Amino acid sequence: MLDEEQLAAIETHADRLLEEIGMEIRGDARAIELWRAAGADIDGGVRVRVPAGLAAQIIKRSAPAEFVQHARNPAHSVTIGGRATVFAPAYGPPFVSDLERGRRYGTIEDFRNFVKLTYLTPWLHHSGGTVCEPTDIPVNKRHLDMVYAHMSLSDKPFMGSVTTAERAADSIEMCRILFGAEFIDSHCVILGNVNVNSPLVLDGEASRVIRTYAAANQAPVCVPFILGGAMGPVTTAGGLAQCFAEAMFCVALAQLERPGCPVILGNFLSSISLKSGAPTFGTPEPALAYFAIGQLARRLGVALRCGGNLCASKVPDAQAAYESANSLWPAFLAGANFILHSAGWLEAGLVMSYEKFMMDAEQCGGFHVLGRGMSLDENAFALDAFREVGPGSHFLGCAHTLRNYETAFFNFDLSDNNSFEQWSQEGAHDIVWRANRKWKAMLASYQAPALDSAVREALEAFIVERKATMPDMNH
């Protein structure tokens, strides 16, 4: 953990980047105008130089430290910010894979399957967004099917489209149908995950998407995507300062558009292979940055997105698991409030794996227990058990054990803890084989949560209508 002086040094360097180098907003005159009005210096109509301290000041003035994202099932609404952590599945993979069928392009059927599996697992709080790309639907229409799948197949909170401002608006409009227009103007019901074009560029489409969510009082997640040595410097502190600067710039823009709107400060910082330039995950340098950004976000008073079960491995092997754990542990301990990519991510995010999804989700389950902490009441200290058992005996059948064993330990259902002999007799399978059986059994057991038929019809009518207004397009 960094001390006051070290944190101030990072903040100072982030401010210097915003003040001296500045950010470019390419093609969004209103965003430029908002920054000019707030006191930034505008150069050439695109370069926004923000006086030191101004971005933090805008954020501290109006951004909520935590907020509730409402789900259509209130039991699944989540608090984002403060001491809470929300797990959401992987986002964006064009490919999917499973043990039998291997690696292939994702389809809307795969998309629906992952929404169903996320609905069924108790360890993911959030349905996520683009759990995989449904490549069998035209790019300009698939957001409607994706949002509808989250709304109809699950009752957990979810994310909307960010590929254009118009698609973001469609996503929000569907929320008006589902939740009511009045409700969503005063309650957060959808997130939009927006990437910065690092280094130091906010694309006009991205800034419009941020403003679209913010204007509707919904939460943009503002995420610099930095591979050290490519979109940022090769040294960790530099990438961290840049990441913090870029994220503050976007979070502040959201607050300028609609003061008080919910917002999440994001961070996606990773390293690259110095042999090939390929992105690498689970390395120690981003972990160090996670701990720092956790402290910085708390000082700023905003919710933080960071980490995930990230890996570069092509298969759900030990490499995938080590790398994933090396990303999730520091994210969780850094106090990340929203952990996207918590389940399924493989191959640097190109693949959503059914088996990895199951393994990762269960890992998130372990962190639920870790987050609750240790009970220190009289029952937990078990003095009665020691009095009953005494030295040299065992606790297997004692009263305290019988009273507590059912809730004592988190059970990793996919782990095999049997003897070598029993495991061999049962076929000597690894965890991927067990995960494969488990996801198929879960999908077979799936039952959709009830959805009011009038709402369903209105959503479907909206989708038909919107699709009719445009030809199929692949961008």
Add this chain to the structure above:
Amino acid sequence: MLDEEQLAAIETHADRLLEEIGMEIRGDARAIELWRAAGADIDGGVRVRVPAGLAAQIIKRSAPAEFVQHARNPAHSVTIGGRATVFAPAYGPPFVSDLERGRRYGTIEDFRNFVKLTYLTPWLHHSGGTVCEPTDIPVNKRHLDMVYAHMSLSDKPFMGSVTTAERAADSIEMCRILFGAEFIDSHCVILGNVNVNSPLVLDGEASRVIRTYAAANQAPVCVPFILGGAMGPVTTAGGLAQCFAEAMFCVALAQLERPGCPVILGNFLSSISLKSGAPTFGTPEPALAYFAIGQLARRLGVALRCGGNLCASKVPDAQAAYESANSLWPAFLAGANFILHSAGWLEAGLVMSYEKFMMDAEQCGGFHVLGRGMSLDENAFALDAFREVGPGSHFLGCAHTLRNYETAFFNFDLSDNNSFEQWSQEGAHDIVWRANRKWKAMLASYQAPALDSAVREALEAFIVERKATMPDMNH
């Protein structure tokens, strides 16, 4: 992290166990006498009830907060305690396994191979002890061959025998030959890892082994071995208090035998499967206990052994990796000073795996970087790079990148970060395959560190002489 009141509650409950229930020492009259003289109440000649606070008082009075374990190569001497962490390989497996030959009983050849691999990896500081059981040598003689392997094939620090006090004495005697009798009386050169017979029993042989190491001014590692629900209560706080009580009892005994001797407070706390009773690893409950015992050890002012790359999986798959990371992360962050079982452990410790050893060792390498923390100097903040690159470009060839890239990121050599296409062309191998090739290449490159021929001859003569004094035995 626990607060003052919570830590005091654990200390109070540990003290209550020592005072009210007491520990039994079964068959070591001198250990009983040491406790009686120190103020404990002795019941029936075996039950030692220690007044609240006495164990901690004895420890605080004379135990060192940190000490140096000297290696025959001074560059490999390690500090144990304080802010340092020392990684040592797995300890005790009767079986070994590798990708081609599968699971089989360990031999002295396997033992020597793991000593060589540990010598060669830069990520393990310590040669460990019983890296696997050399089952092709009689039980009562194998300690001589094991200690000799550590002394002759490596120049890193190591551990000695603990199965009987006589074998512990042999181990120490060999250190007198290697380091000189005078040197070792004032310098720690060997550790002995001693298990408590939890709950609350210290076997007489174990207490004599503790005293043998302590009397020679060498460091006993005092380790309660508690599977919650079996050797301890099923609730975490109870197991933690017990573990702390038992470890304090042994650490204090070492200080009573020789005040000021180096010593390590150990902790091996895990959960069991509630379906089968089998031990489980990588579960969140022991992780919570690790964080607490780290704080307790620092309050007591002694070095802590805790954690490792522990797992229950039968194969080095994703289960093994997740479980291992879930053990190593909390141990490292809890501030464990000596992490035994850092590499190779498989199948609840029954198997030493060549491939898992390679993967784990590299994971330890990542923690070296994490432990060093993040540089926050001007070069790290890279303002010159931002000035050169500006918004919307990339850092791949900029001067700052060229100046820093070689040392920028920790390189996980066993990870494949290539594209799916390249990886497929190269055979679509998983990490276990790559680990298999790597350990064979490392063994092929091994060259023994030089050892003075007179010392070598004296060690060999000692072994021949000791072996001649006893018949082969299997216990």
